[in-house]
Amino acid sequence: xxxxxxxxxxxxxxxxxxxxxxxxxxxxxxxxxxxxxxxxxxxxxxxxxxxxxxxxxxxxxxxxxxxxxxxxxxxxxxxxxxxxxxxxxxxxxxxxxxxxxxxxxxxxxxxxxxxxxxxxxxxxxxxxxxxxxxxxxxxxxxxxxxxxxxxxxxxxxxxxxxxxxxxxxxxxxxxxxxxxxxxxxxxxxxxxxxxxxxxxxxxxxxxxxxxxxxxxxxxxxxxxxxxxxxxxxxxxxxxxxxxxxxxxxxxxxxxxxxxxxxxxxxxxxxxxxxxxxxxxxxxxxxxxxxxxxxxxxxxxxxxxxxxxxxxxxxxxxxxxxxxxxxxxxxxxxxxxxxxxxxxxxxxxxxxxxxxxxxxxxxxxxxxxxxxxxxxxxxxxxxxxxxxxxxxxx
Amino acid sequence: xxxxxxxxxxxxxxxxxxxxxxxxxxxxxxxxxxxxxxxxxxxxxxxxxxxxxxxxxxxxxxxxxxxxxxxxxxxxxxxxxxxxxxxxxxxxxxxxxxxxxxxxxxxxxxxxxxxxxxxxxxxxxxxxxxxxxxxxxxxxxxxxxxxxxxx
Amino acid sequence: xxxxxxxxxxxxxxxxxxxxxxxxxxxxxxxxxxxxxxxxxxxxxxxxxxxxxxxxxxxxxxxxxxxxxxxxxxxxxxxxxxxxxxxxxxxxxxxxxxxxxxxxxxxxxxxxxxxxxxxxxxxxxxxxxxxxxxxxxxxxxxxxxxxxxxxxxxxxxxxxxxxxxxxxxxxxxxxxxxxxxxxxxxxxxxxxxxxxxxxxxxxxxxxxxxxxxxxxxxxxxxxxxxxxxxxxxxxxxxxxxxxxxxxxxxxxxxxxxxxxxxxxxxxxxxxxxxxxxxxxxxxxxxxxxxxxxxxxxxxxxxxxxxxxxxxxxxxxxxxxxxxxxxxxxxxxxxxxxxxxxxxxxxxxxxxxxxxxxxxxxxxxxxxxxxxxxxxxxxxx
Ligand code: SF4
Ligand code: SF4
Numbered sequence: 001x002x003x004x005x006x007x008x009x010x011x012x013x014x015x016x017x018x019x020x021x022x023x024x025x026x027x028x029x030x031x032x033x034x035x036x037x038x039x040x041x042x043x044x045x046x047x048x049x050x051x052x053x054x055x056x057x058x059x060x061x062x063x064x065x066x067x068x069x070x071x072x073x074x075x076x077x078x079x080x081x082x083x084x085x086x087x088x089x090x091x092x093x094x095x096x097x098x099x100x101x102x103x104x105x106x107x108x109x110x111x112x113x114x115x116x117x118x119x120x121x122x123x124x125x126x127x128x129x130x131x132x133x134x135x136x137x138x139x140x141x142x143x144x145x146x147x148x149x150x151x152x153x154x155x156x157x158x159x160x161x162x163x164x165x166x167x168x169x170x171x172x173x174x175x176x177x178x179x180x181x182x183x184x185x186x187x188x189x190x191x192x193x194x195x196x197x198x199x200x201x202x203x204x205x206x207x208x209x210x211x212x213x214x215x216x217x218x219x220x221x222x223x224x225x226x227x228x229x230x231x232x233x234x235x236x237x238x239x240x241x242x243x244x245x246x247x248x249x250x251x252x253x254x255x256x257x258x259x260x261x262x263x264x265x266x267x268x269x270x271x272x273x274x275x276x277x278x279x280x281x282x283x284x285x286x287x288x289x290x291x292x293x294x295x296x297x298x299x300x301x302x303x304x305x306x307x308x309x310x311x312x313x314x315x316x317x318x319x320x321x322x323x324x325x326x327x328x329x330x331x332x333x334x335x336x337x338x339x340x341x342x343x344x345x346x347x348x349x350x351x352x353x354x355x356x357x358x359x360x361x362x363x364x365x366x367x368x369x370x371x372x373x374x375x376x377x378x379x380x381x382x383x384x385x386x387x388x389x390x391x392x393x
Numbered sequence: 394x395x396x397x398x399x400x401x402x403x404x405x406x407x408x409x410x411x412x413x414x415x416x417x418x419x420x421x422x423x424x425x426x427x428x429x430x431x432x433x434x435x436x437x438x439x440x441x442x443x444x445x446x447x448x449x450x451x452x453x454x455x456x457x458x459x460x461x462x463x464x465x466x467x468x469x470x471x472x473x474x475x476x477x478x479x480x481x482x483x484x485x486x487x488x489x490x491x492x493x494x495x496x497x498x499x500x501x502x503x504x505x506x507x508x509x510x511x512x513x514x515x516x517x518x519x520x521x522x523x524x525x526x527x528x529x530x531x532x533x534x535x536x537x538x539x540x541x542x543x544x
Numbered sequence: 545x546x547x548x549x550x551x552x553x554x555x556x557x558x559x560x561x562x563x564x565x566x567x568x569x570x571x572x573x574x575x576x577x578x579x580x581x582x583x584x585x586x587x588x589x590x591x592x593x594x595x596x597x598x599x600x601x602x603x604x605x606x607x608x609x610x611x612x613x614x615x616x617x618x619x620x621x622x623x624x625x626x627x628x629x630x631x632x633x634x635x636x637x638x639x640x641x642x643x644x645x646x647x648x649x650x651x652x653x654x655x656x657x658x659x660x661x662x663x664x665x666x667x668x669x670x671x672x673x674x675x676x677x678x679x680x681x682x683x684x685x686x687x688x689x690x691x692x693x694x695x696x697x698x699x700x701x702x703x704x705x706x707x708x709x710x711x712x713x714x715x716x717x718x719x720x721x722x723x724x725x726x727x728x729x730x731x732x733x734x735x736x737x738x739x740x741x742x743x744x745x746x747x748x749x750x751x752x753x754x755x756x757x758x759x760x761x762x763x764x765x766x767x768x769x770x771x772x773x774x775x776x777x778x779x780x781x782x783x784x785x786x787x788x789x790x791x792x793x794x795x796x797x798x799x800x801x802x803x804x805x806x807x808x809x810x811x812x813x814x815x816x817x818x819x820x821x822x823x824x825x826x827x828x829x830x831x832x833x834x835x836x837x838x839x840x841x842x843x844x845x846x847x848x849x850x851x852x853x854x855x856x857x858x859x860x861x862x863x864x865x866x867x868x869x870x871x872x873x874x875x876x877x878x879x880x881x882x883x884x885x886x887x888x889x890x891x892x893x894x895x896x897x898x899x900x901x902x903x904x905x906x907x908x909x910x911x912x913x914x915x916x917x918x919x920x921x922x923x924x
Contacts, residue, residue: 041417042684045424218906355413356410359906360757364756405752408746408751409748412747423691423694466621498620
């Protein structure tokens with residue numbers, strides 16, 4: 001056993017399997033979170049029927065999607081139609097390989113990790129383009145044309161913002177970036193006397209566009225193009241596109257968190273006296289509070305099964321709280337906790353935009369991309385470079 | 394200058410974000426959980442029809458004057474009656490009302506001289522068959538028995 | 545590409561290989577054609593070269609139905625044309641028949657009519673705002689608008705027992721007396737609106753994406769408006785202060801003090817602003833009407849049987865979407881001999897092609913939204 005674990009391939013393999021198996025569920029819960037948060041923003045309740053407060057909704061959705069009829073349009077190019085969602089999902093999930101989930105959970109720490117993520121997300125665009133083109137529908141075609149143009153344009157400011165961050169960190173490895181932030185004692189976003197905030201903001205904007213999220217959701221603009229590139233997709237294929245979209249969101253958010261917000265580091269990583277309150281008390285209190293909320297919700301449920309679900313949730317959160325209370329386990333999971341928390345904030349941000357902003361028009365999108373974001377990101381790069389040179393020499 | 398600062402600080406967008414953010418207060422939720430909590434319906438609501446009986450004698454109030462059937466634009470009410478040789482008045486025999494074609498305009502209700510026909514506050518009218526939508530006298534007097542939603 | 549599955553066009557004309565132009569069929573099942581409108585777009589890339597509307601998917605022959613119904617019996621049917629502004633439809637129809645009958649409407653009935661139609665204008669504009677914003681991609685305003693609209697609809701429900709297809713008015717006046725808290729409810733809606741309009745302004749008016757999506761889109765200038773017979777907010781946004789409530793007052797509108805909001809450019813943003821201001825003006829009218837609501841009977845001298853003398857009458861009112869006209873011909877019988885409706889949505893929709901040319905596909909949905917059509921009224 002010891003020997004087996006010592007093998008450098010085993011741990012990554014296990015982690016890969018776990019990610020591939022668990023991510024669909026995670027994506028389902030991100031969808032649920034999105035629906036719930038959107039509902040909150042829109043004075044609604046969101047899903048409430050499947051399980052207490054709709055907590056089992058993702059399972060019902062997944063079941064529905066799997067049972068749906070799989071329709072291939074008769075004039076579609078079958079192979080490409082088949083390939084497109086696979087390509088999208090594959091590339092989006094591959095990018096997970098280099099995500100530093102915590103100091104000990106990661107599949108691989110490649111020294112070109114960031115480059116790999118950018119490359120994968122570019123190839124992912126191909127899935128959208130092929131999917132839209134192969135369906136042989138005009139709406140899909142227009143959606144995929146938009147996707148192509150959008151991806152190409154927004155990769156540039158995204159790239160510049162990333163380069164600025166890399167320059168600041170001095171490495172392309174994801175773990176290395178976090179390490180450098182630890183050493184400099186400040187999150188990437190606030191480095192260089194706060195000038196790094198420029199690339200941070202640009203990265204968030206361009207990242208939204210890169211993942212085709214509102215207000216840049218032109219490839220699937222449902223009020224214009226019905227559903228854009230996946231108009232003709234249904235059932236499980238469509239679910240794969242969905243999975244890819246959410247995987248892309250997670251990847252871009254993780255990249256953002258890693259480059260600019262310290263990855264799995266806790267806030268103020270170098271201030272020693274914050275260790276106890278931030279790393280132990282905060283997570284324990286957080287989960288204990290959630291558990292308490294779940295427990296309070298038990299009597300409010302009318303149905304016995306729902307009561308059980310609420311109790312199970314209470315138990316699960318108590319367990320989590322206990323895990324953070326014990327120093328042995330705390331050490332293992334605390335990195336993951338901060339990473340996931342930051343990720344959640346990013347995802348919330350994505351949903352928040354979607355609930356607030358109208359959609360850009362195609363030409364305006366290009367306009368914003370080329371006339372504003374690219375020049376500003378270049379300027380940010382130069383400025384940060386000069387400041388860094390002066391400050392560090 | 395002010396405008397330029399506003400443009401770069403995205404103040405207009407932040408204002409919108411703040412507006413939606415404020416909406417998250419749980420007290421602002423307006424959703425009604427319909428089958429679990431039935432919304433209150435106004436007193437004058439024009440819903441399921443009812444043929445009223447006399448509260449004491451529980452005889453029908455309807456005098457078979459046929460005015461409701463004449464008033465109805467959709468002509469979906471059919472009233473038949475028999476002349477009672479003793480009282481020399483018409484007695485109601487059947488009364489059918491096709492709810493599926495009704496638009497709940499209230500003209501029949503207005504036309505009735507004795508307030509026998511009334512549109513009530515009941516609004517759950519779904520049935521499993523089309524025939525179920527044609528209400529006879531008994532159903533009109535007793536009110537609909539829709540399949541209630543239980544969780 | 546599976547070339548074998550492509551069916552070659554029957555006639556190989558010169559433009560066959562010209563791959564620049566694309567014909568896109570939008571609707572009748574499309575999320576943002578507001579019902580069952582079908583628009584055939586000719587595109588060059590994403591630029592619209594021309595738009596052709598195909599209508600009639602919701603045709604129910606309302607005008608023909610009128611010929612087979614008595615005057616009272618037809619009244620509920622008009623609600624089903626512009627179903628988001630049913631009260632205005634009812635008012636137009638009742639006024640037309642009343643003109644034929646030449647009856648006097650008691651002042652109390654007139655005041656209540658004004659209040660309800662203005663409330664309906666609020667409801668209609670709120671629905672327009674929500675769906676228009678949804679077309680442009682902002683998904684939150686629609687829920688907020690429906691929340692406010694709910695308040696208006698609950699007044700309708702309490703007053704006449706129905707929320708959408710109200711059948712609130714009868715020929716000669718009103719059927720229902722106002723309920724106890726009617727005045728209070730109306731004023732509460734006005735107060736609520738004043739507060740909520742600010743929220744909409746925060747969400748949309750200042751938002752740079754919204755401004756960019758709407759300014760300069762779908763311009764229709766005053767001359768074009770007149771050529772196409774376009775009325776309502778679309779006309780007023782082009783700078784023509786034409787409002788039938790002022791131009792030929794009916795139902796006692798001359799008694800109330802309000803302004804006609806206008807704008808200059810006649811683009812989508814201007815129409816948006818005009819409608820937002822109209823909502824505020826409606827609140828102003830409701831306030832005045834509620835405060836000065838007279839006592840008295842609610843129904844004029846009309847018999848149980850309505851039998852107008854032979855003749856014809858045309859009455860047009862300012863519905864939320866524009867000039868709504870009813871033309872009734874009577875041959876002295878119980879049924880109208882002919883009834884013709886001039887629906888504002890139908891006429892305004894005629895200008896779609898003019899407004900769409902040269903814009904992008906995304907603008908087409910914005911323009912359809914900004915004309916504010918209801919297909920029930922377009923198709924009748
Ligand atoms: S409500 Fe109207 S449609 Fe229904 S039965 Fe009465 S008169 Fe006829
Ligand atoms: S109008 Fe009233 S009394 Fe006359 S037949 Fe109809 S229900 Fe009976």
